[in-house]
Amino acid sequence: MQLEFNKEKQQITIKDDVPTHSWLIMVLMVVNILNMSVQLFSMSYYKNEILFVFMILLAIISIAVMFFYLLKRSWKTTYQLSKIKGVETEKVFGRDRTFLKLVNGKKRSFSILKNENELNNLKNTLTSIGIKTI
Template identity: 30%
Template sequence: MEIKYNEIEKSLEIKDDLKNHYFLIKIIMILNLISATFQLSDINETEIGFIEITFLLVGISSLIILCIFVFKKSTSEKIPIEKIERLNEKTIFGKKRFSLKLSNGKNRDLTELKTQAEFAELKKLFSEIGITN
């Protein structure tokens, strides 16, 4: 992961493959929805069994995950400084995750930021720019 500050455009440039990863996740969720729809299309002719309940749960969870990835996650590679509210750090199962909270309500995940040293360097960059942590 490479994060650079562009002084001319006053923006952060993040180079990672997050856009490709999120695109693949969205495609998989859409395929899950299509599969669940086909499996549940003849529910009037058959009884509701274990398979139908399983595909109903798969369809609902895929729809929820798809909505999260479309409406709550950002994959922007060039983010203007005025759009960034703060740098978030949260611990999930003992592992630290970092993200940028954007002014439009979305989060830009920094998935390849692994070590505390990289995070400290990013915090230093943000304090120089004027973004709160």
């Protein structure tokens, strides 16, 4: 992960794999929804009740994941400093995850940092740029 700051434009450029992973998840969820739709329209409920219910649940989960990524996550690579609210750290599955909290309510995650030193270096870099910790 690389973090670049342009003082003239007052913007941050983040170079990591988050945009690629996010687009991959979105494409997979669309394929999953299309597959579930075709399967559900072509099968009979009365012959395969358990499979039918399972496929409906998978389709609902796929739609929920798509809405989550569209409404709550951001995966752009450049951000204006005026659009950033601050840096937020959360514990997710026992690991500290760092997010950029944006003014529009979305969060931009960073790729998983390997150790505590990388996390502290990222926080110090963002603080030196002028982004506060939330």
